[in-house]
Amino acid sequence: MAICIGSLSVFIVCCMSMLWSSASHPLYNNGLSPMFYEKSCPNAEQIVKSVVQNAVMKEARMAASLLRLQFHDCFVQGCDASLFLDDSAKIVSEKNSNPNKNSARGFEVIDQIKSELEKACPKTVSCADILIIAARDSVVLSGGPSWEITLGRRDSTSASLQGSNNNIPAPNSTLETLIAKFKRQGLNEVDLVALSGSHTIGQSRCTSFRQRLYNQSGNGQPDFTLEKSYSAKLRSVCPQSGGDNNLSPLDSITPTKFDNYYFKLLVSNKGLLNSDEVLFTKGQGKTMETVKLYAEQEEVFLKQFVESMIKLGNMSPLTGNRGQIRTNCRSVM
Template identity: 50%
Template sequence: MDALCCLKASSLPLALAAICILIGAPAMAEELSTLSLDYYDKTCPAAQQIVRKEMECAVRNNPRNAASILRLHFHDCIVQGCDGSVLLDDTITITGEKTASQNINSLIGFEIVDRIKNQLEGECPGVVSCADLLAIAARDAVTLAGGPYWDVLVGRKDSKSASLELANTDIPNPNQNLLTLTSNFLGKGLNVQDMVALVGSHTIGMARCTNFRERIYGDFEATSHYDLTSKTYLSKLRSICPESGHDNSISAMDYVSPNIFDNIFYESLLKGEGLLNSDQEMYSSLLGFETAELVKLYAADSISFFKHFSDAMVKMGNITNPEGGEIRKNCKFVNT
C-alpha cells in the first residue's frame, strides 16, 4: 500500500500527515502469505465448528468472555503479528507478554483458549495453531455478541518467542493522545479508518479503574455536555473509582448496552462521555478532523461501522510474524 494513501493529508495538520509518510505501512499487513480460507479443509475440517461451539458455551456462561477473547486477539496481533505470543507463559528461557503494562491484571480468557485447544488437539492433533484458534474465536465472539461476521483466513504459525518489550511499547495505552495512537496504528499497517473502527470493539469492553482514573478526574467534565445524565454517570464512575485505591474495579466502556456489539459506544464519544482518554481523543482532539467524522458516521450508521470493523479485523488478522513458527501442542508453551 502506498504510504501516502493511508491518510487524507488534506484533512489533517501537516505534523500528523507526515507520520504516514515517514512510517509508511509495513507490507506484512497487506501480505496474506500462506493464509487461506481452506487451509484446514482436509487436515481438520471440523476446526471452525469446534471453536464456535466452545465460544457459544463461554459467552453463554459469561457475556464478558466475548470481549476478553477479542482483546486477546488484538493484543496478540499488535505484538510480533498474530502469532499466539500473548498466550505464552513465562519459563526459564522465555519471558512472556502477560506481565506487560497493558496486559497484567487486565487480560483474561486464557482458560477459554486452553479449553478450545484441548478440543482441537483431540480432533486433529498438531494441526490447528493457537494463533488461528484465537483469530477464529475473536470473530465468533463478535458475532455471538450481535456484531458482524467475516471470513477468517487461516494458516498462521505460533511463534517460538514473545516480546515483553514490544508489548510494553506497541500496545496502545488509555492515556495516549491522537498523534501517538495514529502513529502506533500506522506502524502496524493500519490506517485511520481501521483505528477508529477497531476502537469500536470497546462497545463490549470493560476497563479497570487505573485506566480511566485520569479521565474522570481530568477533562471528563470539559468534554461532556455535563447535563444531568453526564453528572449522574460521572458520579457513578467516581464511586467505582476513587482518586486512590480500587485500581482493579471495573466499568463498562459502553454503559448503555455493555454486552451487545453495536454502535452506541460512538454515541458516548459524541456526548463527550468516552470512558478512556484515548477513546475520547478520536472525537475531541484538535487534530481529529478525520477521526471525528468517522465517529459521527459510525454513531449514525451501524452498517458502515460493521463493514469497516470487519474489514479492519481481516486486515489486522493478516499481520503475520515473518519469522514463522510452529503448531503448539499447548498454547502456554513452545513445543519441546
C-alpha cells in the first residue's frame, strides 16, 4: 500500500490518487482497467450483453451495425462516443457526415443500454464504454471470439463532422487511401486487413457498391476484377438507377456468422465493396499475403482481429477528469 507523507496538499493529492486506483485497479498506462466498474457498477457488462443479445435475436444484422459504430466513433477524436451526439445549438452531429448519414444505425440499442444502466448505476457508465462492450458482445453473439476489454473511458463534449468526413474510409477507397487513413489512427496494414474482416457479418446498401457494377473508372465500365457470376447477381439486386437502399451481404456465404469466409471470398474476387477487394487485388505486398493467410487459417485471423480490436478500442481515450459521463448518449450534460 502506498504511504502519503509531506505537506497537507501532497497528502490530499496522494490519497485521491489512491482512491482512484482502488476504484479501477489495476490501471493500465492509458488509464483504463478491466476492473473499472467492479465496485461502482458490477453488473455493467451483463446489462450491456442482455440488451445486445435481445437486439441481435430480433435482427441478426444489428450485430454488424453495433460493431461498425465502434469503428466510426473511434476513427474520429478517439473512442469518446462523439458519434452519438445529436445536433444542438453547439453540436453539429457526426451522424450528418457522408459515412454515417442514412447509413449508421443501432443508436436506439445504445439508448436502451444507457437507460438500463442509468437505472442500475446512475451517472456511472460512459457511453464510450457502452459501445466498446456492445461491439465485443456483437462479435461473440455472431460466433466470433471474446476478449477482455479495459474500461474507464469518458464521453466527449464535442463532435467533429469534418473529422468524420475526412477520417472514415469510404466504400470505394483505394488501397493507398485505406492504408493512409488507418496509419493516421496508429493502425498498420495487418490491422487494416484484420479489422476489415469485420465485414464477415452485415450488409451494405446498393449505393456503396453500385459504382463497381456500372462505372468503376468513370468510363461507363464495370470493375472487371469482380467475378462475373457474382457481378451479375449483384446487378439483379442493385440496378443502375433506383434501389439505393437495397441490401447485399458483405459475406455472401455466411452473412451472420463471424468467420473467415470474407477472406475466402476476396481471394475468389467476390468482395462486395471496392475497399474490400483492393486488399487482395491491389495488395501485392503485405495486404495480399495477409488476406491469403486469413483465408487459409481462420484461427490466425481471429487472434489478430482480437489484438487489433483492442488496439482500436484503446485509441485516445478520455480518462480521469477529461470529458464527462453523459446520462443521455445523445446530448452533452
